[in-house]
Amino acid sequence: MVDHCKTVVENPQFQFRGAEFSYGDQYSSGKVNQTNLTRWKTVTINHHISTVVDQLSNALDSP
Numbered sequence: 001m002v003d004h005c006k007t008v009v010e011n012p013q014f015q016f017r018g019a020e021f022s023y024g025d026q027y028s029s030g031k032v033n034q035t036n037l038t039r040w041k042t043v044t045i046n047h048h049i050s051t052v053v054d055q056l057s058n059a060l061d062s063p
Contacts (some may be wrong), residue, residue, distance in 0.1 A: 022050035
């Protein structure tokens with residue numbers, strides 16, 4: 001997972017929104033050497049929920 005996160009953070013193709021976007025992004029962009037799979041599940045779910053809320057918020061702001 002650490003290598004996967006590094007790829008997502010560094011590759012412009014993934015359009016990483018920055019560590020300040022969500023707790024999950026902050027965790028993914030940090031220097032994480034090891035962690036358990038439960039933590040990664042929390043991190044990825046947090047990122048996806050934050051993305052959906054952001055998309056819904058932007059959709060409601062559009063005329």
